[in-house]
Amino acid sequence: MQRVVIDPEVPADVASLFRKNGPLLYRFRTGRIPKPQDGARVPGALLGALGASSLLALGLTVVTGMPMRFLAPLICLYIAILAIVYLVRKPSPADSVERVLYWHSMQWQGRYLILEDFDYSARSLLGRVQQAIDFILRSRINTLGMLDSVRNSVMLPAEEWEIARLLTKLSALRARHGNLARGGRTPEVAAAMAPLERALAASEAAVVARVEALERYARHVADAERALVSQNQIDALRAHLPEYEQLVAETGAARFFAPEIGHLSEDADLLRRALRDSVLSAHEAFRYLDG
Incomplete structure (x- = not known):
């Protein structure tokens, strides 16, 4: 069975990770994104940011008199941006193999080839x-x-x-x-x-x-x-x-x-x-x- 082929410029530890997880790399190609912390709750920093955005929206509603329904799309966009930033952040040692692999697969995109290529x-x-x-x-x-x-x-x-x-x-x-x-x-x-x-x-x-x-x-x-x-x-x-x-x-x-x-x-x-x-x-x- 053929292994994942990797550009020699990719660091050896990352290359080894890619070779061991060809099927996961394929799933990432098809749109799968790993759950944060193996399905754990969203970290405190992200929750804090969401809370701050909610308070900001409430303050703007009080000060400007603007209905909440006009601010809701902006809040949703802000939340989505925060979530994406979290998902693609550099992994920590506590992260799952899947999250670490996903981050490296984004970083080294185009520098590895899987069987489906x-x-x-x-x-x-x-x-x-x-x-x-x-x-x-x-x-x-x-x-x-x-x-x-x-x-x-x-x-x-x-x-x-x-x-x-x-x-x-x-x-x-x-x-x-x-x-x-x-x-x-x-x-x-x-x-x-x-x-x-x-x-x-x-x-x-x-x-x-x-x-x-x-x-x-x-x-x-x-x-x-x-x-x-x-x-x-x-x-x-x-x-x-x-x-x-x-x-x-x-x-x-x-x-x-x-x-x-x-x-x-x-x-x-x-x-x-x-x-x-x-x-x-x-x-x-x-x-x-x-x-």
Whole structure:
């Protein structure tokens, strides 16, 4: 399942909050506003402001003789403004997760993308992007620093954001294009839309190429991972090699098994070269991805 995609400029704690609450972000998009303090009563400051406005209205009625019915709309407007200000105020530590999330979602609007921003085709591509990135960042050769782990941690999230941003644009344009074409097209309209359809197809192909570049990088990382695991296993076997050599020597079986045991060192050397080549290939793929 795809996660929320976030602009790398968004602070890490806010980004983590967004990723954990994708469904809530969608509900905010559809107009839901969280209740103050999880449904608690309106805070004293707001009640005080409402009381002050009521006293002010009463005073104006007495001084000016203006009927209350003329002041009522102004009071309602003032109350509504106060309520909106309260709802969008900066959250305090005592606020609910929902209110904190709502405030951040307003503050960082346009800097995060949820699943509903993508059409079916775009979601599939986004899933491939996130799968490749997750594998690279969690790989052992990355955590061991055999890749450029620092650049990976910066560049790969930026690439995820850029691809996701392009996919949302593609999704929106495809939806609009489909709506325009609904209900049939005359030859004239079809001719006018043909260049736009080619532009959409070319743009999608360019995004797919970026996705495939990420996947190639992930495959090279996977090759290096397998070589590393195999090398570690062979090295563990070599550590016990003297015990095997002693055993075959004592049993008089050296003439039968010495050549086979000797191949262990050759296998280890081959795996070391394979690991080195795999890491070099991953670095090459990274440079290609980096443009």
